[in-house]
Amino acid sequence: MIYLILSVLASSLIFVIFKLFAKYQVDTLQAIIVNYLVACISGLVAYSEPIDFVSITNQGWFYGTMILGIIFISVFNLMAITTQKNGLSVAAVATKMSVAIPIVFGIIVYKESTGALKIIGIIIALLAVYMTSMKNAGSISIKKENLIYPLLVFIGSGIIDTSLKFLETHYIAKTDVPIFSASIFGFAAIVGVTIIIYKALKGTLNISIKNIIAGICLGVPNYFSIYFLIKALRYDGMDSSSVFTINNVAILLVSTIAGIMLFKEKLILKNWIGIILAIISILLVAFSI
Numbered sequence: 702m703i704y705l706i707l708s709v710l711a712s713s714l715i716f717v718i719f720k721l722f723a724k725y726q727v728d729t730l731q732a733i734i735v736n737y738l739v740a741c742i743s744g745l746v747a748y749s750e751p752i753d754f755v756s757i758t759n760q761g762w763f764y765g766t767m768i769l770g771i772i773f774i775s776v777f778n779l780m781a782i783t784t785q786k787n788g789l790s791v792a793a794v795a796t797k798m799s800v801a802i803p804i805v806f807g808i809i810v811y812k813e814s815t816g817a818l819k820i821i822g823i824i825i826a827l828l829a830v831y832m833t834s835m836k837n838a839g840s841i842s843i844k845k846e847n848l849i850y851p852l853l854v855f856i857g858s859g860i861i862d863t864s865l866k867f868l869e870t871h872y873i874a875k876t877d878v879p880i881f882s883a884s885i886f887g888f889a890a891i892v893g894v895t896i897i898i899y900k901a902l903k904g905t906l907n908i909s910i911k912n913i914i915a916g917i918c919l920g921v922p923n924y925f926s927i928y929f930l931i932k933a934l935r936y937d938g939m940d941s942s943s944v945f946t947i948n949n950v951a952i953l954l955v956s957t958i959a960g961i962m963l964f965k966e967k968l969i970l971k972n973w974i975g976i977i978l979a980i981i982s983i984l985l986v987a988f989s990i
Contacts, residue, residue, distance in 0.1 A: 705944060708929035709951040714922040715868070717957040718915070720964055727875040727915040731908060734893030735778055735916025737886045742926035744883020747928070750876060761872035766952030770888025776857035780857045793834040793953075795851035795858070795958045798827060800949040802859025805868055811870075813940040813990070822985030824980050825865040833953050836928055865927070869934050880929045886920075905951065916958055946986050956977045 722729055745752060757763060804823060807813045873881050900906040908938040933944050957976060960966035968976075 702936070702939075703940075703952075704932035705948060706930045708926055708933055708948055709955055710951045711805055711922040711926040711929060712948075713955040713959060715919065715926060716918050716952075717963060718922070720960070722915060724912060725818055725908070725915070728907075728909065728912045729781065730778075730893075730896070731912035732916040732919060733774070734890060734897060735913050737774070737890035737893055738920040739917050739920025740886035741883045741890055741926075743795045743921055743924040744780055744879045744881075745877035746930070748876075748883065750880075752880070756832060757880060757884065763870045763884065765864060765868045765872070767888050769861060769885045770890075772857055772861055772864075773885065773889040774892045776854060776861065779850060779857060780853045780923055781897040783854050786847045786850055792854060793850050794831055795854040797830040797834065797949050797953055799855045799858035800830075800862065800945050801827065802856075803862040803945045806863045807866065807945070811941065813942050814832060814952060816989050818945065818985050819989035822982045822989060823946050825985065826946050826982035829950055829975045829978035829982055830953060832971045832978060833957055835969065835975070843897055859902065861912075862945055865931060866945075869931050873931070875935075878931050882924060882931065885927065894966065912950070935947035943986050943989070947983050950979045954983075 702942060721727075722732060743821070780792050780796065783795060789959075808815055867974075868881070897906060930944075930948065933939070933948070934941055956971065961968065
């Protein structure tokens, strides 16, 4: 359970840092690329075994990390597009509602428990995500031509969590968690650096020291958010559908509270109802274990 709590705290810290990006006008793309480099280095430093790159390429999880790295940075950019075209609430809902994909995967593929208390908790959790993400008095409205973006965010985010569970179950040795995480971020960084090189060749690149500092601050908690999540998935006393439900809802809950306390964000009635539902859903899923 301690790993799950640490994963929630690390992921919530990412939210706080992203909020500071807007305040200090950080170039998000530059910062996110530096973040992936730092996260990769963090994993390499944390790896206790000698680093043998030839041996790493022969691991069963290696090509999976390559695909995940590409999906990581792709989903991030899709989230940015979704926010621009449909609003922050739509992007938040698409990202957090994607928890339904690994939950269904765990129940169907790994025959995880489906007690009444747990099912009710999961349903309430999804409702809590929707309610907490609403930032205006109206409901979410998406133009038909822009529907593809939140849909891709939903699918991409779900694939990431589902793939982490699959690779963790079948391929990752206990000592390989740091190098596995580092490899994901490493491939995401390679894609990002390629984008930076392309921008440089076009003459549209303007690197700032504050973007680099912002990326460094983001990279460490980003690494540990994945590291601790994988560790939490290895806990025998809790199946993956419970881990993903509690993790996603708790991140939303802690992030919302941080927004109120640190950034003086104002919540509407729907948000408060969502917070209450989030707490109820966490308790129901936790007690169903």
